[in-house]
Amino acid sequence: MADTWTVAGRAFTSRLIVGTGKYKSFEENAAAVAASGAEIVTVAVRRVNIADPGQPLLTDHIDPKKITYLPNTAGCFTAEEAIRTLRLAREAGGWELVKLEVLGEARTLYPDMRETLRATETLVKEGFKPMVYCVDDPIAAKQLEEAGAVAIMPLGAPIGSGLGIQNRVTIRLIVEGAKVPVLVDAGVGTASDASVAMELGCDGVLMNTAIAEAKDPVTMARAMKLAVEAGRLAYLAGRMGQRRYADPSSPLAGLI
Amino acid sequence: MDQKTISIRVNGGHRRVIDGISVAALALELGLEPAKVAVERNLEIVPRSTLAAVRVEDGDDYEIVTFVGGG
Numbered sequence: 001m002a003d004t005w006t007v008a009g010r011a012f013t014s015r016l017i018v019g020t021g022k023y024k025s026f027e028e029n030a031a032a033v034a035a036s037g038a039e040i041v042t043v044a045v046r047r048v049n050i051a052d053p054g055q056p057l058l059t060d061h062i063d064p065k066k067i068t069y070l071p072n073t074a075g076c077f078t079a080e081e082a083i084r085t086l087r088l089a090r091e092a093g094g095w096e097l098v099k100l101e102v103l104g105e106a107r108t109l110y111p112d113m114r115e116t117l118r119a120t121e122t123l124v125k126e127g128f129k130p131m132v133y134c135v136d137d138p139i140a141a142k143q144l145e146e147a148g149a150v151a152i153m154p155l156g157a158p159i160g161s162g163l164g165i166q167n168r169v170t171i172r173l174i175v176e177g178a179k180v181p182v183l184v185d186a187g188v189g190t191a192s193d194a195s196v197a198m199e200l201g202c203d204g205v206l207m208n209t210a211i212a213e214a215k216d217p218v219t220m221a222r223a224m225k226l227a228v229e230a231g232r233l234a235y236l237a238g239r240m241g242q243r244r245y246a247d248p249s250s251p252l253a254g255l256i
Numbered sequence: 257m258d259q260k261t262i263s264i265r266v267n268g269g270h271r272r273v274i275d276g277i278s279v280a281a282l283a284l285e286l287g288l289e290p291a292k293v294a295v296e297r298n299l300e301i302v303p304r305s306t307l308a309a310v311r312v313e314d315g316d317d318y319e320i321v322t323f324v325g326g327g
Contacts, residue, residue: 019326043323045321048288050267050286053287059323069323088319
């Protein structure tokens with residue numbers, strides 16, 4: 001049976017969600033998305049370029065009919081800004097599945113959980129299905145789930161930092177406590193980081209910079225695809241126990 | 257005789273348009289495909305299905321957005 005995961009009633013095979021920011025060109029971006037195998041990409045909502053309306057659009061390169069667009073609220077620092085952005089996104093795209101992030105400060109881009117929770121409550125009332133970027137705090141995760149978040153997306157490390165999963169204990173606690181999908185969002189720097197997230201039992205990983213800022217983004221996208229799959233399989237397989245000392249793999253009996 | 261124009265704001269900038277045009281016509285005048293954008297008028301969403309029916313009024317404030325690359 002296929003190993004799928006479901007968010008807001010929609011099943012996906014790929015457990016890797018990739019961003020569409022920071023790429024050198026739309027062509028490179030589209031090639032990286034293809035290599036990653038991602039079925040969902042995050043996108044931002046911004047003013048159209050009135051001075052030059054003929055510029056190529058993201059939708060010309062990544063087809064929203066084939067790849068699910070997950071509109072984000074990047075750059076929003078209050079619940080009101082985020083809600084306003086997502087209302088526009090819903091009108092532009094016509095779908096309810098969105099990524100909510102309400103930032104607390106520019107230096108760390110850490111989420112403001114009070115505003116995030118408030119925005120989640122309003123969005124759910126308005127029929128949105130918010131996947132929510134949050135701190136790696138199992139209590140905050142629980143509160144978001146109770147408020148109607150369709151997925152919990154704790155940071156592994158600050159956005160764009162590439163530092164890897166900093167607190168495996170809290171990510172694991174969030175996974176154990178959640179009834180909705182948990183995806184590590186932010187902090188992945190290289191393939192092994194994605195595997196770690198999956199080995200902890202996360203349903204998926206969301207990343208942008210780790211692929212976009214790699215020297216060869218398309219190759220890194222493929223590496224991330226394999227890393228997510230490897231981590232998922234390792235989680236399903238159930239890892240061996242850890243020991244403090246050696247345990248020989250060859251039999252001791254019959255030694256000459 | 258010159259047609260009467262009205263003053264509006266679009267994405268933070270002033271603009272004069274012919275009196276009586278619809279929001280859909282405004283988008284086309286800006287070189288935009290109405291099907292690829294979302295429009296907010298005076299902080300209220302204008303549903304795409306009504307873009308051709310809503311008339312641009314003097315003093316209106318528009319935000320017109322689309323999807324761009326982001327993480």
